[in-house]
Amino acid sequence: MIEARGLTKRYGDVVAVDDVSFQIGKGEVVGFLGPNGAGKTTTMRMLTGFVPPTDGTAVIAGHDIFTDPIAARRAIGYLPETPPLYPEMTVESYVAYVAKINDVARGKRKPAVARALERCGLADVRRRVIGTLSKGYRQRVGLAQAIVHVPPVLILDEPTVGLDPIQVREIRQLISDLASPEQGESQHTVVLSTHILPEVEAICRRVILVNEGRKVIDKPLSELTAGGMTLDEVFVREIMKEAPAEQAAS
Ligand SMILES: Nc1ncnc2c1ncn2[C@@H]1O[C@H](COP(=O)(O)OP(=O)(O)O)[C@@H](O)[C@H]1O
Ligand SMILES: [Mg+2]
Known part of the structure; x- marks a missing residue:
């Protein structure tokens, strides 16, 4: 692989x-x-x-x-040493944005984002602005953006x-x-x-x-x-x- x-x-x-x-x-x-x-x-x-x-x-x-x-x-899903999170974006809109730049088809984006947020324990904070999250939760967002396009x-x-x-x-x-x-x-x-x-x-x-x-x-x-x-x-x-x-x- x-x-x-x-x-x-x-x-x-x-x-x-x-x-x-x-x-x-x-x-x-x-x-x-x-x-x-x-x-x-x-x-x-x-x-x-x-x-x-x-x-x-x-x-x-x-x-x-x-x-x-x-x-x-x-x-590849990549979590860099310092993930480029956008502190003013909400968790959901950021992960959706990453799905888009990773070419997840428009019709599949919503379920892909929901699934990534669910797997990373972020469903409850999906409307929160990233900058207000704890470091642990920001790292979850980093993982969610890495898996949203279901890379092998x-x-x-x-x-x-x-x-x-x-x-x-x-x-x-x-x-x-x-x-x-x-x-x-x-x-x-x-x-x-x-x-x-x-x-x-x-x-x-x-x-x-x-x-x-x-x-x-x-x-x-x-x-x-x-x-x-x-x-x-x-x-x-x-x-x-x-x-x-x-x-x-x-
Ligand atoms: N952009 C760069 N320019 C010059 N030297 C670099 C650069 N990136 C890494 N290095 C050097 O390459 C070596 C390996 O760094 P790095 O891959 O960051 O190691 P690690 O992630 O294992 O700590 C270090 O000596 C580092 O100083
Ligand atoms: Mg390093």
């Missing part, structure tokens, strides 16, 4: 993403893990067509991001950052629900970036760990922790392995 082939992004001398390849099948829920600056956001922005790779390409639901960019983009692939960039513990639990539950199919719907493929390890343990079944732009681990979560190590220990070990000795000692 998602295939990254040697994705590389350079900004001047900085190699933000360095020859990253992976394949993610239908219905998989993958944690894209790494410390700050590892290249998670840049990789997601390449997959979603927001920045062009310097090298490599990606294929989303069979559509190459270079040769078939519109279809590739349409197959969901790409979520640090979906719980900045939320309080209750909101974090609610958003994690919501993502788990979105990852499991509703009746009559096919399963979403979900990639979620985070540097919060319990988040991965709560939601994901597979882990891709990146560090300094490179993929360093790509394994089922169960296999990573099978040796008795916690994900936390695995993470620290892999990251420190890459650090120069003097840096690791300081």
Whole structure:
């Protein structure tokens, strides 16, 4: 469903993403893990067509991001690191607007919006102005706009950052629900970036760990922790392995 082939992004001398390849099948829920600056956001922005790779390409639901960019983009629901919410719009009108720009047919927009709001627990606040909502609810709006066109692939960039513990639990539950199919719907493929390890343990079944732009681990979560190590220990070990000795000692 998602295939990254040697994705590389350079900004001047900085190699933000360095020859990253992976394949993610239908219905998989993958944690894209790494410390700050590892290249998670840049990789997601390449997959979603927001920045062009310097090298490599990606294929989303069979559509190459270079040769078939519109279809590739349409197959993705994307929650960016900072979602472009319009604070003066109501929840419903904003999600309807996103449905329109994602080419949901006019006659199908109303039910699509209602369904997205329902799935994200927003039905009761649909007439509220986004700017008056709590951060947790604004993040729900971000998820609703990502799923309104029923994309087969969901790409979520640090979906719980900045939320309080209750909101974090609610958003994690919501993502788990979105990852499991509703009746009559096919399963979403979900990639979620985070540097919060319990988040991965709560939601994901597979882990891709990146560090300094490179993929360093790509394994089922169960296999990573099978040796008795916690994900936390695995993470620290892999990251420190890459650090120069003097840096690791300081
Ligand atoms: N637009 C940009 N211009 C220059 N450098 C960038 C840009 N975007 C990201 N970077 C650099 O690329 C690296 C990876 O960043 P990013 O993908 O945001 O990492 P992460 O999301 O894992 O924290 C960092 O060193 C960051 O400073
Ligand atoms: Mg990031």
